[in-house]
Amino acid sequence: MTRYRVSMDIGGTFTDVVTYDDVAGVFAATKASTTPGNLSEGVLAGLDSVVEQPSDIDFLVHGTTQGLNAFLERRGVPVLLLGTAGVEDSYHIARGPRTRLYDLHYRKPTPLVPRRDVLGIGGRIAADGGELEPLDEDAVRAAAGTVRERGLGAVAIAFLFSYKNPAHELRARDILLEELGDGFTVSVSHEAAKEWREYERTSSAVIEAYTGPVVRSYLEDLEKRLADRGLAVPLHVMQSSGGVLTAESARRRPLQTLLSGPVGGAIACAELSRRTGRPHLIGVDMGGTSFDVSLVVEGEPDVSAEAKLEGLPMLMSIVNIHTVGAGGGSVAWAEAGGLRVGPRSAGARPGPACYGRGGTEPTVTDANLLLGRIDPKGFAGGQMTLDVGAAEAAVTELAAEFGLSPLGMAEGICDVANSTMAQAIRTITVSRGIDPRESALVAFGGAGPMHAVFLARELGIVETIVPSFPGTFSAWGMLQTRIRQDYTEPYFFLDDDLDGADMSAALHRMEAVGLDALAHEGVSDDARGATHAVDVRYAAQEYTLTVPLRDADEPTDPGFVTAVAERFAELHESRYGHANLGAPVEFVTLRTTAFGDLGRPAPQRWPVADSQTFPYEVREVVCGGEGRDTMVVRRDDLLVGHTFAGPAVVVEDTATTVVPPGYTVTVDDIGSLVIREKDAK
């Protein structure tokens, strides 16, 4: 009998697995070691530990880092890039900005294709989509020969104005597939990213060609092994946009899976926002070596239409994840008689002094350990015992330089780290036009709950939420998502020149394509739907905002242009702090998103407490410069309705929550810890 929904999130050290048992209505979480050599092994081992029979699974979603790792480690396949003759260097010119302004030794991000493997192909499409010069088919055929001679593994094709008229890109692909065989990877720019700006579109196609074969062979291997074990349902893969795809679609559009790993946390925050009726959330994911921030605004994850990976751009829908520091591994050091914390990180090796792997410099994790905020025996689910002596030695040595006590130094290190992280969060919210005080803070990842309340205090945030299973929150988020396919279509018109009927027809065409694709993914009629939006800007602006539309028919309404202009002005006001209703606007890109509802697990009701008593120990923890008797509670012992006041430490296998004096904790009906300032309304 099928009864489990399963999500798997592969991290650098652990593969998180979350299961939801439809029958019992219960979530469970586990971790398996990631197997770098063959990731499928770790995935299958993790799966085996929670589900007896793969045939019991009725939904399986997977966040893969295959493509990302291939990119970061430069292990993708060698690519031949075909560009428009005369301007084929656009990819290497890369628009020419310097992003570090005080660097006399500035180098651009290293491109994925060396210039020798870029060929200019004759043929030119004009800005209006008309053909100025036919495609040089002989040159394309010769390029296939180049692929064979040089032993290249994929081709990316990016011709000027292909978003207007893809004929040359499509014909070139046909020729290459004829020459190189149907299975050969040929990525065309108008499919990778159907938007203007040739450098960014070319880069998208190149990244897809470079990582695609790696993602494809991984997914094929994993699907086959799962099928061999009796998995009866299709494997789903998380996309950077926050939606999922079947593995079959992901093999065709591998670019979309590239940044799928960290997205789960943001999707989980959005689900928490829906479940608890809090429209604005700031998600803080802190691990041993990273600190990531994501935003939920008006109940939706903050999504961009463009992202960069190591400086190389990609045009695609992507949930914004801001990496702003090194987390627990940040090193504390002295410079010119001043204290610094980070940005340097001790990383995983040697790691903090307390890891006992040869690190001697004090880190934030060492400071937390010394303050009693981390249980030395329970770290990382008990998989690692921390060396308190080594942490103390490292912190004491630095303390001597400043004439501070070791505990004072340790608390100072945490205070500096917290204020730096809080300021980084504030700058992100300012850039987005949000006041952090209107949000709640959601803390997850192993180290997030340890720092969260201190961050909230710095930011003036009243409420901090630590979800159940904070260590596997991202994997939980993946169970909350829908199938998603994004479509874009350049649609460049000034408001005066817009033909609403034509725009509506274009949206209907995109919707039909999207719904068909979902049918192909096995989504039933009643579970399919589409939303539409249009990118708009004030005439002569460069950047656009995405304005949602009611439906594909809306452009035929008589007052359509005015209605969109008003909606755009509202968005502009909220995003940029001003608007100019009445100024001419330009339409730039149509966007259609097809959604397939997969059903979400019902919220798990947490057991309700029948009394206010629960077991706890008392231990000394340093806060505000003094050791204080602090309640140490096991998370498992906390039930709905329990309330207590800080100072307290809540411990569980994957995380530790620190509650300073002046805060109270309650347990809400889905098991989250809700931590509030005592005097807050």
Place this chain on the structure above:
Amino acid sequence: MTATVGIDPVTVEILRNALNSAAEDMNATLIRSAYTPIIYEGGDCVVALLDAEHQVLGQSAGLPIFLGNLEACTRATEERFGRDVWQPGDVWILNDSYLGGTHLNDVTIFGPVFVGQTLVGFTASRAHWIDVGSKDPGGSMDSISIFQEGLRLGPQKLVAGGVDERAVIDTISTNVRFPYPTTGDMHAMIACIKMGEKRLQELVERFGLETLELARDEIFRQTELLERAMIAEIPDGVYTAEGVLDNDGVDLDSPIPIRLKITVTGEEIDFDVTESADQTVGPVNCGVSQAVSALRVGYKLLVSPDLPGNGGSFRSMTTQVREGSVLGARSPAACQWYFSHLGLLIDMVARALAPALPDHVAGASHGDSMIILTAGVDPRVDREFVSLEATVGGWGAWNGSDGETALINNVNGSLKDIPIEVHETRYPWRITEYRIRPDSGGAGRWRGGNGVVRTYEAQTDLSVSLWFERSRQPAWGLFGGDDAIGPEVIVNPGRDDERRLLKVNGMRLRKGDVVRCATGGGGGYGDAVERSAQDVRADVLDRNITAGTALTRYGIGEQ
């Protein structure tokens, strides 16, 4: 310099980060609210948080050429009107080239910060406005007096006691060509300084003014200590460099020499540019404060690239600039192209100090903005258009790496080129070529980066203005590295009416005419014969150099 007494290192570090973060918040507010891409994309702006003595508490990593220049504006205002002029709720504006140092397009908006009745500091922002009413849209190539360059404002109140000075804002609106985006940018700058005001007030209220001042002293002390230690490593001595601009854009036959003398004595460093040319008729002049900023950029690139700037920066640096020179312009000198010699000066600092800091310096870069400005009527939509582009070029090599190819020049921040697809959709041009220009970088053990070739074909009759510089003295190499090849612009190449020129204002072109713009490369580093055969062959394969150059300059033939 012993540590400051009365404050603990944790509080100092929290405040140091908080002040820099406050500046980042100001910058984020400006970029988020700005109307024009030159600010929100090009980053042609800077912000600073100052204390009550006009010392920098925090600043964003904005346009380097504006480094440490905002305090000149608050100081000038105070000198002119007295300290009592600062009143709560006031906002000031200034763009006078002789005070702010730059061209009139660079507008500085600033205001005092009060906590109660106590003046605790200032917040300030500067950004490039797309037009300030000069004789030609956006600015001219051939102005000969500041009075042709647009609206010039001395320190002036925009907001008094929280109330807009409507008459002043009206005057601005009626004197600029694009009042809507310009006043939009003005309000973005006001929002930016208000954000800084709020942050500074919060910090004073939370920590107390006394603690903040103690922390400030300690932060400045740390910065000064680090910079002095770096200067102490430079051997004492006099270091010189000479550079030259092609001309001032008006008298095309007279080069403009720039002369730099750096004297290092222990932990002190002095920059003297007094021997540079007298101010010119054409618009390549700047005010003293801007010359100081450029020297500070050159200093910072070598001495303290990773340190956030504050009032402790530049304390052991002195500057000598001569009033009446191109670097110390007096009224009515034209200042529109105030930056051409400043980009040169920044490269010259590295050239002068090369013997002392051989591992820090780099060969010269292509060196200027390489502007093509076009205007006319687009027949496809029957509307007027103005296009303005800077063209990327090569940067110099250093010990350990080739120079970068196709990069924006050093006074232009993070400006990006205009995509061909955007360009051809917006303007009646076809771009038939955009390529890296092989052999344009100087040869060397480490090779200078290459410039580019960008070729435009007019799709209608229109006008073109050009500002391409550094042909008399293309980017120099260091330690035996070759000099680069300079810029070259050809109109109608290969046709009977072919002509070459680098600067022109409002040249008329006909439909079908072609403009081929080539930018220069960067200088090489070390002798070319020391470059490995493998690197030379890779350069040929990647078309960075031609096979001919591989043979003649590097002595490497095909395998």
